Amino acid sequence: MATCFEKCLTETDIVSRFALPISWLTMLPPIEQGSHEVNFQVTDGFEFFWEFCCSIRRVGRYRKPVLQSEGWLKFVNYKGLKVGDKIVLDTEANDFRGTKFRIRALKLNKECDQWLDV
Numbered sequence: 001m002a003t004c005f006e007k008c009l010t011e012t013d014i015v016s017r018f019a020l021p022i023s024w025l026t027m028l029p030p031i032e033q034g035s036h037e038v039n040f041q042v043t044d045g046f047e048f049f050w051e052f053c054c055s056i057r058r059v060g061r062y063r064k065p066v067l068q069s070e071g072w073l074k075f076v077n078y079k080g081l082k083v084g085d086k087i088v089l090d091t092e093a094n095d096f097r098g099t100k101f102r103i104r105a106l107k108l109n110k111e112c113d114q115w116l117d118v
Contacts, residue, residue, distance in 0.1 A: 005089040014076055014083055018067040020054065025065055027091050027099055028054055037068070042089075042101040045117035050075050050103065079105040079118050086115055 005021055013019075025031075031038045037055035044050060052071040056063040075081075086106040091099050106115040 004091050005087075007087050009081055009083055009085050009087060011083055013087075014081060015073075017069050018072050018087070020065040020067065020089075022063060022065060024054075024089075025056070025063065027101075028065075029098075031056065040101060042103045044075075044079075044102070045104040075103070075105070081105055081107075081118075084108075085118075 004027070005024065007013075029038050029040055036058050037053050039051060039053050042050050042052060050071060052075075053068040054065050055068050056065050085108075088104040088106060090102040090104070092102070094100055105118050107118050108114075109116050
């Protein structure tokens with residue numbers, strides 16, 4: 001898998017939503033005409049499945065994709081994520097099954113100064 005996006009979490013990411021780079025819209029399933037969101041599944045670093053909803057602004061030129069709170073905050077709470085923890089998003093193209101998405105939640109282990117999957 002190729003790392004496509006890596007981000008240290010902010011307060012907004014922990015309590016509300018997770019902003020994605022606009023380039024991710026080309027990797028996600030297409031957003032249907034007239035809609036402003038798409039649901040998709042990811043696996044985490046331990047191969048558990050999660051479902052997220054990516055939405056874009058309805059008006060304006062910049063579409064600003066975000067993972068909406070419902071699925072995203074379940075993930076944050078389950079993993080016990082805090083401000084400063086890290087998220088890594090990967091994709092892997094598969095001609096038979098389509099693009100596979102993986103999300104890794106990482107916490108810094110200060111004893112060995114390494115990021116560890118949680």
